[in-house]
Amino acid sequence: MSKIIGIDLGTTFSAIAQLDDLGNPEVLASTDTNKKITSSTVYLKEKNVVVGDKALDGLNATPKNVVTETKRQMENDVVFSTQKGEWTDKEGAEEGCYSPAQVSSFILGKLKEYTSDIKKVVITVPALFAEKARVATLDAAKMAGLEVIELINEPTAAACYYASLPAVKKITGKVLVFDLGGGTFDVTVCEIEAQKVEVITSRGDKWLGGKDFDAELVNIMNNKYKEATGEGLDLANKKLEYMEKAEQIKRALSVREKHAEVIEGPKGPKKIEITRSEFEQSIQTHIEKLKMLMEEALDGSGLKPENISHTLLVGGSTRIPIVTKTIESIMKKPPLKGVNVDEAVAAGAAIYAGLKSKQSLNEAQKQALEKVKMQDVCNFYMGTLIQTDDPVLNRKVTTNMIIIDRDTPLPATKTDTIATIYDDQESVFLEITQSEGREKNREFVNIIHEGKLEFPDKKPKGRPIQVTYKYDTSGKLHCTFMDESSKKKYEVSLRPESAKDLQKQYESIEHIVIE
């Protein structure tokens, strides 16, 4: 029987979990290191790749072959160039580069080895992962030989896991899930009752995580080294190495007020001491972002801190003392501790995989998941572009009309009406939009589909066209534009589709062995 698997594909660490025979999620350990979380670092060699902690060994010898933070590039048209040792524009890149999807597929391939007989998986993504990034994740899974049941949002998975814990089953009420990982930050407000999780709203920053704190520490190291030696560190060539060092310092400062570390630089090794206070000072701008996003999430849910019963922590970066202090200052109470913050997302993904594969469950598993229910929300504004009269400029302008609001519970169906603006108009150009913010300006929305509805006859302006959007839990958006008088329709279903060159990408890495 196929296993029920959930995967947390993280920026810095990834994990894989399965439901055991009793229906409890179990995070699987690496067959190499016996660790439950695997570094998302990839070391690219000619015919094989190394994934995990071992990949960091390549930093000394061939740092340009070491790829980190792949997840942050999933929405970009970039490739990793081993020549340059960095992500570079896809256009004009040399042969032998790797796309973010390809690199991610190596990570997934590695995780796959921790168990056997995996066919279908649920993979988690940040709540505000763009469409392109979701497509890349699906492609990565395909290239790794995995069939994805569904992509679910990380904080939702974590909430699901929390709700299923025996000790925590008594959590009810409004809960804030604070997910600060290595590369992304999500904050989600949901309602938990028994094992039922209903998401109310999500906010986040795809470029905010532990790695950014590491980068600030690298700056401190650089300044201190320069102060001490007169010369700065070789950041151009050894940045990754210093970033690893910074992470070690960061971990140390989470338990100590200060930490000294020997830093190798152009002027030789130098012992540098960094205090917790210096570190906290350096990340104040990022802390400010955390605060603002928490405030946004509370505003978006219409709740105040006193309405939130618990704050749940997810992600390794929540171990940093200033982060929990910040949470406490905003929420007016300390967050809930006692759950493994590194494993919650993968475990939650496994539970969700179980919910989606009920026919594959045994009786014990069915019973364990019987009461688990989950409802997510739409994390984007879905709309269409229309012409309206701008009262400010006194002329017609193109503006974005929102059909489905952000935070609408899924599945969502909304209908609105638009109309032609000229007499005898023969057709109407259709543009389906997606945006994270409530945007009217066309410049600020993403057009995810374009089409055209032609009319069989001519009518005066004001001809009504009914627009219906249906967004389901799997992330599929079905749009219908119907001319009310002739009943002629334009319909399209949008779901994350594979990149056009997926086959080509797959073929280029087919031969590669993952270590």
Add this chain to the structure above:
Amino acid sequence: MHKFIKFSFLFVIFLFLFSTYSQSETDKLTRENINIDSDLFKALKKNETDKHTLKNKLEIFKKNQGKSTKRRSQPQDFKFLIPLAIVFFALIFGMTSTESTKKKNKLSESKEKSKHAVRFTLFFRDKNNKIAMQYIEDSDDAEPRIKGVQNACESYGHLEINDLILSINGNPTKTISDYTKERIKLKWGQEVTFKIERKGKILKKYITPISFESWKEKIALLGIDVLPHKKKYVKVSNIDFFDSVRPKYDSPALIAEGDIIISVNSKKIASIENWDKEISGFKPGQTITFKVKRKMKGIISEKIKLINYNGFLKNNEEYVRSVLGKKVADLMLKEYEEGDYIGISDERRQELQNMDSKEKSKENDYTDDDYSDDEGYDEKKIYITTTVKKEKVASKESFVLTLDGLPDDEKLKILRDGKKIFLKIYIFDVTDLDSNKYYEISDTTGLTDQYFSNHCHVIKTNEVTWSDENMNLIQSKELEPYGDHPTELAFPYSVMQLPKVGKRKLSFRTFLCTNKQKFDDVEGRPKDGESINYRPESFKMDDDGEYGFDDHGDYSEILSYASSEIEVEYKQPGYLDINRRKYNDLTIALGFALNQQEGKNLKENFEKIKDEIRYDGDSSAEGNIYKSLSLKSNYESALKKKIDLESILKELKKNSRIHERYEMIDLLLNLAITDETYGAKENEFIDKVAKSLDLHNEQFQEIKKRKTASVKFVDFGDKADESIFGITKDMDKKEKLKVLRKEYSRWNALTNNNDKAIRERAREMRDLAANTRRQYT
């Protein structure tokens, strides 16, 4: 009654028994007498020798004889009284029956009291001069001053027009609402004390409203309400169904809304008081002659026979039964009556209609035959009417023009006759048209056309889709048989450009015309051959409206015309107010002033500025020369850094409309990002202009954000950071924190944008917002 019968019967029985008893007593005596006599006789016959027995018998006989001859009056002697008693009691019965009937009637009346409130056949007018309906739910706070008292009702002779009702039965009535509340407490048949004020004196009047039935018989229902019109007329403002003027639902009212009342029974009606006085004299059954002036038809006379309330109820019932099945009609009429004839709510009416599955046959099909007997009606002519009102349409303040009388499909087929039929609506500012001035000019120089041309201008627009070739605002629609014919058309306020600022009166002119009817490009007026036709103006100036728009058939291609007026306040300079060339000059100067300090991009900006003013509507040779000269002189001034920004801004405020100011900002931003950068100095300049021109900060910031989203910000330094986010010096800390959080979220959301430049800009701005906010937390 039953008790009386019982008692009478018992009394009669008693009499009968009594008389019977008496009779039996008498009869007994007689029998004894007879026996004695018989005995004596027998004795005598037998020669009874028993002298004692004979003596005894004789004594008994004598004794009895004494009784019979000397007896008192016996009941049987009063037998004759029995019939008398019966007659007497019959009379009594009759009288009490009458009383009980009266009582019965009284009882019935008191039941009616609870169903039908007391009415007094007098009426008031509310603050808008409309007849006050006197419904309890109305809150009419006009004083209860009598405006009409109908003839031949109880109030007549006691209450008069202009009496102010101060109280009813001692309860004060300060308003019509108070009066209504007191009135409905009254009972039919019960005397009511009115305390009134009449010509400064306080008087008491005592009136007994007889009954609802009596009221229904006596009240005359005309069914017309009027309002004052032009100081010396009254105009019909409302027509009621099923009353005298419109007894049948599906026949037209004999007098229509909009008719001007000239006279009633030859008595001139020059005011609403005249009208109220005349209608107070009405009685049901009378035939009243009305002379009215009707648009497009002139003066017409109508004879109307007045019906009473019962007549109204009958008409109403006939109609209800004609449209509803018996069951539902019965129910509706019953509810109507039980509701004291106040009316049935729309909801309930709908419910009843839904109950009724019978297909309604009420059609208002006017065929030519219906009109063929009417005077003054031309079958071929169409009589459209319009009204205009202010309304919000699709969230925009708009003027909504309602059209009535458009030709139906069959008519259109006839009218077309090889041509196309159009509905065209222009709007004119008629504020400055003065009839006295018009008549003066008409009587002297006769140059009324010139007067009209100078004092009545078409409304223009900036919107191409709303205009003809010369930017005159127009709605034009071809009417095809079996096509969509509009009954309402909306004109958003925002698309209109009035000629002048301030309180203006607009005239919405609707033409039903053929495609052969031309309209002047510049003035928006219909053309008569090669000349401009000012008939709409002269028609408006015709105070009496005695003639139709085209009584003589001079404008054969105009099939019908209607106009409606409305007032509006226009808060910005009108197109005549603005000196267009001055505006262009200022635009050019401002464009060059942007970069004059740094002396950069002046040459590149020259072309952009030139493009901006190229299509301003003035394509005359003189206009082009003026523009070229302005470009040259301002360019040279900019090179020498001599453009005075303050004076430009001052002039611009006087010579630009709101939307033009935003367009100016748009131009400045386009000029600023020519080199794909947005500098601190440019930002400062544009912020200053926006503030001087009183632009709405949020809207301005939005335009700025949109324009600068994908360009590099340069030379800002630390101090200028806040202004990029629209933070001003007068904001407090809380406001700044709020703005910065909003900005952070906005830019954070844009890090997902498909455009790489926007994504990168968004990341920078997001971090900048967070960093700036740090200072305040």
